[in-house]
Structure formats: C-alpha cells, structure tokens
Amino acid sequence: MKKYKIGILGATGMVGRRFAALAENHPWFETVVLAASSRSSGKRYEDAVAERSDRSFSVPAAYRDMIVKDAVADKKEIAERTDFVFCAVDMKKDEIRELEEAYAKLECPVISNNSACRMQSDVPMVIPEINADHINIIPTQRKRLGTRRGFIAVKANCSLQSYVPALHPLKDEFGPVKVLVCTYQAVSGAGKTLESWPEMIDNVIPYIGGEEHKSETEPLKIWGRIEDGAIINAALPSITAQCVRVPVSDGHLAAVFASFEKKPSREEMIARWSSFAGKAQELKLPTAPKQFLHYFSEDDRPQTKTDRMSENGMAVSIGRLREDTQYDWKFICLSHNTQRGAAGGAVLLAELLCAEGWI
Numbered sequence: 001m002k003k004y005k006i007g008i009l010g011a012t013g014m015v016g017r018r019f020a021a022l023a024e025n026h027p028w029f030e031t032v033v034l035a036a037s038s039r040s041s042g043k044r045y046e047d048a049v050a051e052r053s054d055r056s057f058s059v060p061a062a063y064r065d066m067i068v069k070d071a072v073a074d075k076k077e078i079a080e081r082t083d084f085v086f087c088a089v090d091m092k093k094d095e096i097r098e099l100e101e102a103y104a105k106l107e108c109p110v111i112s113n114n115s116a117c118r119m120q121s122d123v124p125m126v127i128p129e130i131n132a133d134h135i136n137i138i139p140t141q142r143k144r145l146g147t148r149r150g151f152i153a154v155k156a157n158c159s160l161q162s163y164v165p166a167l168h169p170l171k172d173e174f175g176p177v178k179v180l181v182c183t184y185q186a187v188s189g190a191g192k193t194l195e196s197w198p199e200m201i202d203n204v205i206p207y208i209g210g211e212e213h214k215s216e217t218e219p220l221k222i223w224g225r226i227e228d229g230a231i232i233n234a235a236l237p238s239i240t241a242q243c244v245r246v247p248v249s250d251g252h253l254a255a256v257f258a259s260f261e262k263k264p265s266r267e268e269m270i271a272r273w274s275s276f277a278g279k280a281q282e283l284k285l286p287t288a289p290k291q292f293l294h295y296f297s298e299d300d301r302p303q304t305k306t307d308r309m310s311e312n313g314m315a316v317s318i319g320r321l322r323e324d325t326q327y328d329w330k331f332i333c334l335s336h337n338t339q340r341g342a343a344g345g346a347v348l349l350a351e352l353l354c355a356e357g358w359i
C-alpha cells in the first residue's frame with residue numbers, strides 16, 4: 001500500500017513529539033517533514049528537541065537527522081511535499097487560523113489540535129466514534145476557502161475526551177439534560193512536565209485559562225447536526241464545568257454528575273458502555289481501541305497512573321457509578337490527554353478521513 005506523506009507542524013512540542021512517535025511505525029503514514037518555529041528551523045530534529053526542557057522523550061531514530069523546517073516561512077514547500085499535515089503549534093489564535101487556512105488554500109489538508117478553528121460552523125470537530133458524519137461538511141468548507149483538496153478538520157479539547165464518550169452511548173435513549181463536571185488535568189496538557197514546572201509539585205492550581213468554556217460548549221458542537229451547510233450545535237445537555245490542574249504527568253480525570261430525561265438504570269448504563277462501538281471500530285482504523293469504553297467495578301478505579309495507557313492511551317476508563325442525591329447519577333472517567341486527547345485523537349481522525357476518501 002502506498003503510504004500517505006505527512007508533515008508535522010509543531011513537531012518539537014509536547015503534542016508534536018507524540019505525533020512523531022505515533023507516526024514512526026504507522027502502517028498508512030510516512031513522515032516526510034518536521035516543522036516548528038524559526039527558532040528550530042535549520043537544526044537537526046534531535047538537537048531542536050534537546051533544547052526543550054523535557055528530555056524524557058526519546059527521538060525516533062528515523063527522525064534524528066531530519067532538518068526541521070519553518071512551519072510558517074516554508075509552508076509552500078511543505079504543502080507541496082505532503083499529502084496532509086498535523087498541526088499542534090503554540091501561537092496566537094489568529095496566527096494559527098491564518099496558518100491553517102493558508103495550508104488548506106495550498107491544497108494541503110490540515111488535521112489540527114489547536115482550538116483556533118474549532119467553533120467555525122463548517123470545520124468538522126470530530127471524535128471518530130461519536131460524530132464521524134460531521135466530515136460531510138468538508139465540501140461546504142472547501143467552497144468557502146476556494147479549494148479543491150484542502151480543508152481543516154480538528155479534534156476537540158482534551159478536557160472533554162473522557163466525559164463526552166461516557167455520555168454519548170446514553171444520549172439517544174435516555175437524553176442527558178444536565179451535566180456537572182469537575183476535571184483534574186495533567187501538567188502535559190499545558191505543554192509541560194513536572195520537571196519543567198516545579199511550582200506544580202505538591203500543588204493544585206484552580207484555573208486553566210479558557211478551559212471551562214471549551215468544556216461546556218465544545219460537546220454541543222460534537223453532538224450537533226449538519227443543516228443548511230453548517231454544523232448546528234445541540235441544545236442539550238446543559239453543561240457546567242470546573243477545571244483544575246493537578247500534579248500528575250499525563251491523564252485527565254473527570255468527576256461527572258448527570259441527570260437524564262429518562263433515568264437509566266445502573267445495568268442499562270453499564271451495558272451501553274460495554275457494548276458501545278463507533279465508526280473507528282467499524283472501519284478497524286489502525287489507531288482505534290478495540291473496546292472504546294472500559295467500565296471498572298472496583299471502588300478505586302480508574303486511577304490516572306494505572307489506567308491512562310489503556311489500549312495505548314486511546315480508550316476511556318469509567319468507574320465509581322453511583323446514584324446521587326442531587327443529580328440522577330455520578331461517576332468518574334479518565335482519558336489520556338496527549339494520546340486520545342491530542343496526537344492519538346488527531347491520528348485517528350486522519351485515518352478516518354483517509355478511509356472515507358477525503359484525503
């Protein structure tokens with residue numbers, strides 16, 4: 001099989017390095033370009049990565065000597081050499097949007113981890129198990145951008161990658177109407193490690209800029225529908241969120257409280273979680289977990305350290321299902337923020353787009 005040639009924009013960063021690791025032995029993708037800022041361009045990839053503080057990452061052998069390109073200045077060359085690019089750059093929102101649209105207009109599809117284009121009504125924001133059908137909005141976006149091949153597809157924020165999958169199998173039958181969620185988010189979500197962020201040791205920071213708004217609104221786009229050339233957000237459930245940073249390296253855990261139009265039984269909830277499979281499983285995409293949702297009956301699971309790497313960090317773990325005094329049910333769920341929540345989720349989306357013929 002001919003492999004798709006890919007580029008990674010932001011390849012030296014926390015998410016970009018995960019992209020590089022996931023792409024190294026990918027059956028469909030071959031990395032031909034690694035790009036970052038002008039600070040890194042012209043350097044060997046290994047040297048550019050070594051200048052960043054996290055030394056725990058071992059650079060895949062195949063990429064060590066690749067010369068890093070400038071994601072902005074070299075975009076024409078990068079677009080010509082690749083079938084599509086992954087994008088995870090730390091820049092101002094309007095600059096990211098300009099950059100991603102420029103690649104799309106150069107007829108190079110962009111699979112993005114950034115939030116800059118997420119709420120645009122013709123940009124699909126996809127969790128392949130949940131709303132794979134949203135990629136059908138791409139022709140509308142291509143019309144706006146004036147492209148034949150280029151488009152932008154995005155993945156959602158990492159904070160919601162545990163509780164949206166947990167609520168989704170309950171949606172059609174039981175209709176969640178009111179959800180309260182508190183997230184306990186790892187330091188890698190801020191592009192940092194415990195070594196590079198010593199203030200986090202023995203500490204909890206009760207603020208992550210912009211995260212609560214994303215956690216409350218992005219699920220409604222994911223559960224939205226395509227109508228008249230736009231993705232129309234779902235009206236329910238109404239979600240309220242508090243997001244805090246905790247001193248763990250990887251893994252975002254969420255405490256969820258939910259009330260439903262029709263209250264499901266405990267057995268019904270566990271049965272829906274255990275049997276749930278989406279388009280990613282149906283198409284047997286290479287990065288898809290075999291079982292997307294793992295339910296634990298033990299009182300002390302899921303735990304961040306023990307369970308975050310479930311199915312290579314692509315599965316979601318759920319546990320502690322109990323009736324609540326104010327909401328119908330409460331439970332805990334967990335997903336790996338830089339795997340399912342970032343690079344892995346984007347790789348899975350790219351696989352979906354390739355399998356369905358959009359790339």
Ligand SMILES: NC(=O)c1ccc[n+]([C@@H]2O[C@H](COP(=O)([O-])OP(=O)(O)OC[C@H]3O[C@@H](n4cnc5c(N)ncnc54)[C@H](OP(=O)(O)O)[C@@H]3O)[C@@H](O)[C@H]2O)c1
Pocket residue numbers: 009010011012013014015016035036037038039040041052070071072088089090091113114115157158188189190191192337338341342
């Ligand atoms: N970490 C997560 O769990 C996570 C999850 C979901 C989404 N995201 C999003 O993914 C993006 C990247 O996050 P991260 O944690 O990987 O950040 P990061 O570790 O700080 O890496 C940022 C990357 O962007 C590059 N960059 C910075 N300024 C640039 C410029 N002017 N032109 C081109 N490249 C530039 C950096 O290159 P240099 O090395 O040359 O500076 C580096 O490769 C952010 O938008 C973030 O919100 C992160």
